Amino acid sequence: MSAAKTYTYKEVAEANGHVIINDKVYDVSEFVNEHPGGDEIIIELFGRDVTQDFEDIGHSPDAIKTLAKLYKGDVDTTSEKVVFEQEQNTENAQPQPNFTKIAFLLVAVAVFLYYRSA
Numbered sequence: 001m002s003a004a005k006t007y008t009y010k011e012v013a014e015a016n017g018h019v020i021i022n023d024k025v026y027d028v029s030e031f032v033n034e035h036p037g038g039d040e041i042i043i044e045l046f047g048r049d050v051t052q053d054f055e056d057i058g059h060s061p062d063a064i065k066t067l068a069k070l071y072k073g074d075v076d077t078t079s080e081k082v083v084f085e086q087e088q089n090t091e092n093a094q095p096q097p098n099f100t101k102i103a104f105l106l107v108a109v110a111v112f113l114y115y116r117s118a
């Protein structure tokens, strides 16, 4: 751990297969192949702060232990943030799941099933 390094957001974004969780930098380039949740889900997020994603899944203490082994250093939180295109889209997108759309879909399915069984 003595070799811990401080990274700027830009350095993390440009490194190969690093992610940020709680302001710590992890090299997950090798780990993605073993990730029980699949590699794609993390590869898509390389270079980013995945704290929210990691916590939303409710990863186990085991997963947190694995994470500790991949620790590379800390992020310089005063460095300039990197804006990712996809992130921008999500921010501009509707914040709430579209209830009307879901309700409409359910009705459509119900109607379909009704007519199919008639």
Ligand code: HEM
Binding pocket: 019, 026, 028, 035, 036, 037, 038, 041, 042, 045, 050, 053, 054, 057, 058, 059, 060, 061, 062, 063, 064, 066, 067
């Ligand atoms: C970056 C470090 C990560 C590590 C070390 C890690 C580790 C793990 C481990 C050990 C599991 C097995 C279940 C458990 O023990 O909780 C797991 C499951 C999972 N992970 Fe991760 N994960 C990481 C990042 C992520 C990220 C960023 C996402 C989402 C964007 C993600 C999505 C998932 C999903 C969806 C599962 C559930 C698989 C299932 O139950 O079918 N993981 N992860």
